[in-house]
Amino acid sequence: MRLLGFIGMCFSAACAVAAPSEPGLALQLEAGGQSDVRVERLVALHVPAGEVVSPFLPVGPFKAKWTGVLVSDLRAEVRFSAVLTGTAKCTINGQTVFEGTKGSAITLNKGENPIVVEYTPPTTGDATFRLQWSARAFPVEPVPPMVLRHNPELTAAGMAKREGRRLFAQLRCAQCHIDAARVPMAGQGMPELAQDAPILANLGERYTQAFLLAWIQDPHAYRPGSLMPKVFSGDLAKPDSRAVDLAAYLASQGAPVGGKVDATQSTTGGALFANLGCIACHTTPGTAVADAGNRVPLAHVAAKWQPAALIEYLQDPAKLYRATRMPNFQLSAEEAAQLSAYLLTEAKLVLPAAPKGDVEKGAAQLVAAGCLNCHAGAAIPGRPSLADTLKTGWTKGCVTDAGVAHGQAPDFALSASQISALRAFAQTDFASLKVDVPAEFAARQITQLRCAACHEHDGQPSVWSTLDADCKTLRAAAPKKEVKEGDPHPDGPLPSLTWLGEKLRPEWSAAFIAGQPMAKPRYWLIARMPAFAFYASGLSTGLSHQHGFSCTLAKEDPVDDELAKIGTKLLGATGGFNCIQCHPLGTRPATAPFEAPSTNLATATERLRPSFYKRWMIAPTRVTPDTKMPKFVDEDGQTQITETLDGQADDQFEAIWQHLRTTKTAK
Amino acid sequence: MRLAALRIFICTLSALSLSAEDKIYEKMDYGPFLSASFENARGQTTLNGKGSVANKGIAVRHGAREACSLFDTETVRMAGGWTGGWIRLQGVAFDGDHGPNPGPPKGAKIFYETNPGPGWSVDGSFKDNRVLPNGGKGSQYAKVPLGPIPAAEAKYRGLFIHGDKVIFSYTVGTASVLEMGEREKIDGQDVMTRTFEVTAGTLDGYVKLADLQGEGVVEAAHGQAVVGGGENLKDATSVTVWGVPSSGLTASGKTLSLKLTKVAKGTRFKVTYSKGGRISTDVADLSALTRGGPARWKETIEVAGILGSVEQEKQLKKLKSAETPDADRIREIEAAPYVVDTLPVPEKNPYNSWIRVGGLDLFSDNRIAFSTWSGDVWIGTGVDASLSKITWKRFATGIFHGLGLCISKDVVYVLGRDQITVLRDLNGDGEADQYECFNNDVQVTPNFHEFTFDLQCDAQGNFYFLKGGPVNPGGRGWGPLSDHHGAIFKVSRDGSKFEVIGTGIRAPNGMGIGPNGEVSNGDNQGTWVPVDYIHILDKAGDFIEVPDLSHRDPAPTQPGTHLCWIPYDIDNSNGGQTWVTSEKWGSLLGRMLYLSYGKSSLFLVLQERVNGVPQGGVVKFPLRFASGVMRGRFSKVDGQLYVGGLKGWQTNAVKDGTIQRVRFTGKSTTMPDSLHVTDAGITIGFSGPLEATSGANLENYALEQNNYIWSGDYGSPEIKPSAGTSRAAKDQGTEKIAIRSVKLSADRRTVFLEVPGLKPVMQSRIKMNVKAEDGSRVPDEICHTINVVPPADKPGTDYRSLAPRNTKTSGWMIPAVVGVSLASVWLSVRRRFGCCGCGRCSEK
Structure with a gap:
């Protein structure tokens, strides 16, 4: 393993010439004299005071360094800025574009532009950092994950031990291989350690x-x-x-x-x-x-x-x-x-009838075979302790190489890469099990829960969207129902996951993912968001942190009644943006949504972070390229409603927000 | 659950806060009549109901919305008369509702109704001699006859207004007839009346008076019939004839009619429908009412225009006072070749008219006329350089969705869903008194979405317009079809001949007619329309895009070849096309412009012809408009472009209606103005010289391509060209195409992007980051379609349409001047690039 690690480092050293082929940037982290690396899809982080930046690093001051390339379609002038606590420096093509708290402009080359971002959090308080950019063609926004690439060799070692850690937790290794010193009690540390197995009742x-x-x-x-x-x-x-x-x-x-x-x-x-x-x-x-x-x-x-x-x-x-x-x-x-x-x-699979079997012997097997270790959480002695297993460097038993007999050990059908990931994790001190980083939890579970099967993510279309032909066949076979205007339909796009952590208020997204009762935001879709109650809170927190946002929102000032009044007009058809044409407002249905039914505006302030609302209003297609939401703002930040608030988009959208807040606080 | 309950409460509050805002359609004074499709009091339509249903109804308003006479122009029949209100204003142009049409208001007292079908009959049978849509074949077609009844039987000619009176004019056989429906107060009771006058020929035949369907007693004796009313004759209507022998009253089958025999010119007669005791009445002189009455919209509206240059000054002041002034932006504004002036529409007017501009044109003296979706036509004077005082006067009302207007020989033609109407001011008071039916052959069904759009005129005086498909509420699929859904029409200059010249278009809000008769149309993404496109009609009868609306059997299996497809983010809802016919509008004479309703934007269309096949793309002007601009006209007086549009359906428009002028400032313009594709690469011509460093830098150009899937789905995702028609995840999106090199010509007006092996593709996006010689930005994207890839030494022909001089072309099929010849383009490319023009300089 040492040797492998060394080779890995050599690769890292040579990375400057290797292809930056994978999405996201390599995030190198240092704390307490130790280092770690992982893939990060955004140049952003949020680490609450007292929490670790990586499960493999100790709590305390840290340094973060993102490296990779920023890909531009063509030569383009952009300007960088950041929202941060602490200090940061960003260089692109060797040119400093952000330092301390001040950003500047740069002309990006067409194609790959090497980017290095270094961040040092403040000595006290939360660490928060979001790198942003803007250009003539678009307003200030987070640098999108779609333009970031890194060399995977740089991050392979860090990602392998993470995958090993995940497998260790989700395959419930510690249920058999007990180690009270290394593995925390369920409910502490890594959330997946608290996962259960099905109850074997009846x-x-x-x-x-x-x-x-x-x-x-x-x-x-x-x-x-x-x-x-x-x-x-x-x-x-x-x-x-x-x-x-x-x-x-x-x-x-x-x-x-x-x-x-x-x-x-x-x-x-x-x-x-x-x-x-x-x-x-x-x-x-x-x-x-x-x-x-x-x-x-x-x-x-x-x-x-x-x-x-x-x-x-x-x-x-x-x-x-x-x-x-x-x-x-x-x-x-x-x-x-x-x-x-x-x-x-x-379903056509026919299984052979089971031989009769001995029920009493079977009951004994339930214990002897270790079923209850997972299924009842009752560990049966007799399995090697975790410490014992580590003596072999995890080359035997459950983690025997693929194709080699498992002997008495259970077979998890692990792939070669999973086995090497587990072995990489075995090289760590297991302290990572006692802590967790919500941003990483979210990244893991988005994959595990197959969120991208239904939702577009970082520019990748969903699995579902590719099964159009199969869906059509299934729909066509069903009895015909007369479809009336306003009936939910099956093929509207689902919201993208790309900006979720920046977009939704964490308490709302947690409730939504958990399936708590609420009006369906996208009522025009037959699709419905299913509940992942066990994972909801962690996903919500983790996504916020991934995007560099705290889960605690700053308290808004009291509603500005005068602005709210202006907002009422701006929502309307006359002298306004006619938001109410496509959006319902409470029980008032949209006036003529036709092909663009939209979310109920009465829920906007409870769903959305105010900062995201503004970004969305100013440049909706930057968030959702094929959205039907019109763009009302020109590149000077003006709308065509020149007679209200001097045509300033920012002020007008604030007025609408203030109005929507009054609909909320009215309860 | 508690959460949900709370929300309902919240919502109620917010609903309250907005509810008072609108309903302008209720407040509007529509004038003496309103044209629309009508339902009966039972909510039935012509597709499923009897009685006062009409596809092309004209509801005459009696009193202050107290009663109504409904005339159906396609069957030349008075469809009904009622008191208890005028009409229920419901439907897409009123409250935006997708489905219902206007009808008798709730609680209306119906005096009579006549069943759909001819209003006149030679033999009293009232047999409907119209052919069913598609000859009655095909389940997708409506199973009722549509369109006007045969002209030889009866033909609607138009109407006259006089005060609040509306006099319909039509022919029956060879006789000319005037008819007026009224609500009269006779002896204290409401009486619905119909007055007739024969103004030419001799009238023979039967006129339909009332439907005898349903309960009630029919008694046609003593010169009077009693119809309807139930068992005790409660609410029964007495029908009485005045001025001709009442012996003509005929009850046959389900129809009460009046037989007229050899009624001579000059004869006036009347039919009354009353529900009280006996009455006596006079018969009015209708001819006297056809010469123009007193003006009714005396109040004009004066507005001051806003010059774009004034707006620019304000903007510059703001920019210059910024902490760090944006020098690039300042220079750009100062050097802008085009500015947008605003001609404020009479948004606030004493008639509460809802000003949503649907069509516009200019007279030879630069007066401007526009039509509105709610049925008005207004005329503005004072359209000069300063726009300091524009005076608007209401000219006409009651049009069935005025979404197209054209001025020919200084006469206003307005397109409604039911017909093209010629508006004539008979007494010179600035208001139309005669609404002449120029042509009403187009078929209408009750579908809410089958808009007729635009109205264009070619050099020979022929008219053109478009009609969409009957899109279902919700946007997908179609309602019952007529023969005219989804088609382009041509109407001869005298209005006598109506032709379908193209089929298969979905929701085409705008077309264009080139100086040489080029016919083009846009269309709106939806069923079978993956994204918007521009199509140039090759020849009459062509199929364009939507097989369901092709009116062909079997339906086509591939779409027509379009000039270009337009990405959804560039235009999501099309407007019309306008050809630059002015030499005072920069260097773009002969080029086509494309308007986007959805994005409130203007585009220059780059076109070439490769062996006759059109292809090209669009480049956006850096201009913004306050409404969804969809109609454009060049003034023959000042040579500037006037655009108009509305906010009616999804758009980024903020004004209900707008008229703006795109004025050339005389400053140099540098924008792409030609495009050629060959197997060696892409040649882009610019209207001015580029700054050399940026223009010649390969890093400033990128190329991305994608296809779309042509299917019955609503729109299409972008599909990588290498993926065929797969929708798999990996196949969605665009493909980046490598540009091998870039060459800037010596005069810096032509860029050659070397891209060997280009293939036909639906969408090709050239992204640029180049500057003009003066440092200002050049529009940064061309979205184009490649239909044909000719060899490098045989590039296509640059396409401009210049007005023919002394030619006698007849329509779009014989363009007199179609740009410059192929050889001359090739020569100019060679001249600019020397041997590099073909992109193979390394080989030479």
């Missing part, structure tokens, strides 16, 4: 014995990437007798709930599968082959579920598994029944 009510056996025998055959390891040897054709017994025992827990499959609902369910975005994370149940987009297969669902149980599960997937990655769509009973009908009608 499985016989819900699942078939045949599936339980098949799953125990080889979970990854049905769910690639399953966190559940293969515990027993053999395969389904020749199952391990322990697996047979265990399945028999689990199936004996509770009587099957049964339930009918209403095949007539199947095609309606199929349309829901397309319209709610199930299809973005799952291949269609009739598909047996693996998917390049890592969608989770469903071919086995009919062989797995009791129909009534599936309906219940779809309505609350987290009921018996708090940390499940399957989100809660808050389906009505009718929708759940339709989806269930679709899944159970279309």
Whole structure:
């Protein structure tokens, strides 16, 4: 490992000539005499006082240095600025464009412009930094992630140990390999350590014995990437007798709930599968082959579920598994029944009947095989301690190289890169488990929860948007419904994730991601944001920090009544921007939204950070290039409503904000 | 849940704060009549209902919105008469509602209704001899007849107004007839009346008087019929005939009609519909009312224009007083070749007229006329260099969505959804007294979105306009089709001939007619329209874009070849095209301009022809307008461009209506003004010299390309050209195309971007960061389409349209002068670049 690290450093030294091929910049961090590196999608950070900047570094003063290239379409004049506590310096093409607290202009070359940004936080208080730029063609905005690139070799070592850390937590290694010194109590430190595994209560009510056996025998055959390891040897054709017994025992827990499959609902369910975005994370149940987009297969669902149980599960997937990655769509009973009908009608995989098995022996296996270590959080002695495993540098047992027999150890179907990531993590002191950096949590979980399956992110279209043909087929098969104006439709764009941390008030986004009851902001879409309750708060905080924002917003001054009055007019059709044409305002419907239904303005001040609202109003296409929101402001910051507030866009938009605040505080 | 309840309360408050603001459409005085499509009192339309439904209705207002007579011009029938209010003002041009049309107000007392179909009949059968749309074939077509009934039976000719009276003029067979619907107060009771006068020929036939459908007693005897009213004759209407033999009253089937036999010229007669006791009445002299009445809009509105140069001074003062003045911006403003002057529209007027400019044109003395979406036409005087005093006078009212206006030989032609109307001021009081029906052959259905747009005139005096498809509420798919949905029309100079000359357009808010008769149209993104485009019609009958509106079987499987596609961020909602016909407007004579309604912007269109195939792109002028500009005209007096537009649907416009003038300041202009694509690269011509360092620097140019997917979806994402029609994530977006080198010509007016191996592509965006010789910025982007890639030694022909001199061309098919010849372009390129012109200088 030492050698590998050395080679890694050599690569780093040579990075100046290697290709900056990956999105984001390399962020090198130093604290307490130690260093670390990770990929950062933005030139921004927020570290509250007393928190670490990296899980691999101690608390205390730190230095941050972003390196990589800024890509410009053509030679262009831009000006840099920053919002910060502490001091910073930014050089581009060797020219200083920001120093201390003052920015300047530069002509960027067409193509790659090497960029170095160094930031030193203040000695006390929060560390906050956001690098911004502006040009004639666009107003001040954060430097977008889409124009930043770095050399991945620079960050490989830092990212490998992070991936190892994540795997260690999410595969729940410490449930078997106990180490009270290295691993904190659940609920402390790294949030993923608090993830649970499904409760094994009354499985016989819900699942078939045949599936339980098949799953125990080889979970990854049905769910690639399953966190559940293969515990027993053999395969389904020749199952391990322990697996047979265990399945028999689990199936004996509770009587099957049964339930009918209403095949007539199947095609309606199929349309829901397309319209709610199930299809973005799952291949269609009739598909047996693996998917390049890592969608989770469903071919086995009919062989797995009791129909009534599936309906219940779809309505609350987290009921018996708090940390499940399957989100809660808050389906009505009718929708759940339709989806269930679709899944159970279309899934064609037939599993062989399970041999009878010995229930009592199975019960014993539940303990002996270590199931309860994860599924009940009750560690059974007999597994090597974490300290013991580290003596081998994680080359044996669970982390045996791919293709090498696992012996008695469970098989997590780890890829070679996952194994090397775990081994890289093994080289650390594990102190990183006791802390966490919300920005990194958000980065990890955006990947793990497949947020980008539905949402555009950093210029990358969503998986869902690429499945247009499949969605159309599913919709076409469903019974025709007359579509009236104002009915939700399936193909509107979903909001991008790119600016989420800068855009939404953290308390609102946490509530929204958690699925707390509220009016649906994009009521015109059939799609609905499903709830990821377990992850919501961390995602919300982490995204704010990623964008260099605190989760505590400055208190706004009292509403300026005079401005608010002007704002009323500016919202309207006469003498205003006619915002109310597309946006509802409370119960007042939009006057003529046609193809551009928009969010209810009455919710704007509770949803949006004021700073983002302004940026959006001034240059909406800089945030969402294909938005239907008009741009009202010219490059001099003027609107065509010259008779109000001297035509100054900034003041006019402030007036609208003040008006919207009065609608809020009226409660 | 508590959260939701709270929100409703909040919302109520905010709704209150805005509710008083609008409803200008309720306050507006529409004049003596209003044209629209009408529903009956049951909310039914011509597609599904009987009675007072009309596609081309004219609702005559009686008293202060106290009663209404509804005349349907396409069936030449009085469709109904009621008291209890005029009409319910509902629909897209009123409250913005997507679907309903005006109809009798709630609680209206219906005196009579006549079922749709001809209002006159030779034999009393009232048989509808119109052919169903598409000959009755195809489930997508409406299953009711549309458009005017055969002219030989009866033909609407127009109307006269006199005070509040409206006199309809039409022919029945060979006879000319005047008819006036009124609400009269006779012996204290409301009586709905119809007065007729034969002004030429001899009138023979039956006129439809009332629908006998439904409950009620019919009794056609003693010169009187009683219709409707239920079992006890409660609310029944007595129909009485005056001035001709009442024996002609005929109840047949479901129709009460009046048989007229050999009624001579000069005969006046009347039909009354009453609900009270016996009445007596006079028969008015209608001819006397056709010579112009007293002026009704006597109050004119004076406004002072705002010169762009004054605005510039203000801006400069502000910029110069800044802490660190932006020298580039100051220079740019000081050197601006074009400024935007504002001609304030009579926004505040005593008639509460909602001024949303839908069409405009200028008279030969530079008076300006505009039409509005709400149906007005106004004329302004004082349009001079200073704009110090512009006087607006209301000229006409009641047009069915005035979204196009054209002045031909100093006569105003205005386009409504129902017809082209010629407006004539008979008594010289500055107000139209005669609304002559110039041509009403276009079909109308009740769909809210089937706007007719623009009105253009070619050098021969022929007229052109557009009609969109019947887009469903919500924006996707179509309502029942007529034969004319989604088409371009040509109407002969005398109004007698109506032709469909292009099909398959969706929501085309604007077209253009070139000096040589070039016919162009824009269109709006939506079903089958991936993004906006500009199309030049190659020949009459061409299919353009939307197969559902092609009126062809089978439907086309690929779109027409467009001059260019326009990216959504550049234009999201098109306006019209205007050709530069003025030598006083910089160096752009013969070029096409394109207006964007959605972005309130003006573009220069660069065009070439490669073996006859048009291709090109757009460059934005650095100008902003206060409304969604969509119509443009060059003044023959001052040679400047006048543009007008409105804020009606999604746009960044802030004014309901605007007229502005784009004035050339005489300062040098440097902007791209020609574009040629060959397999060696792209040649961009500039109207002025570039600053050498920036112009010759490869780093100042970038090229990105993408295609779109032509499908029944609403719009299309950008698709990488290498990806075919895949919508996969990896295939969405644009592709950057490497530019190998850049060469600036010796006169610094031509740039050659060496891009070997260019291929046809729907969208090619040339991004530039170059400066003009004086240091000012040059528009930084050209968005163009490559249809054909000719070899480097055979580039396309630069396209300008210059007015033909002493030629007798007849329409757009024989352009007399189409720019400069291919050989001369090639010569000029060679002259500028020497042997480098083809981009292969390394080989030579």
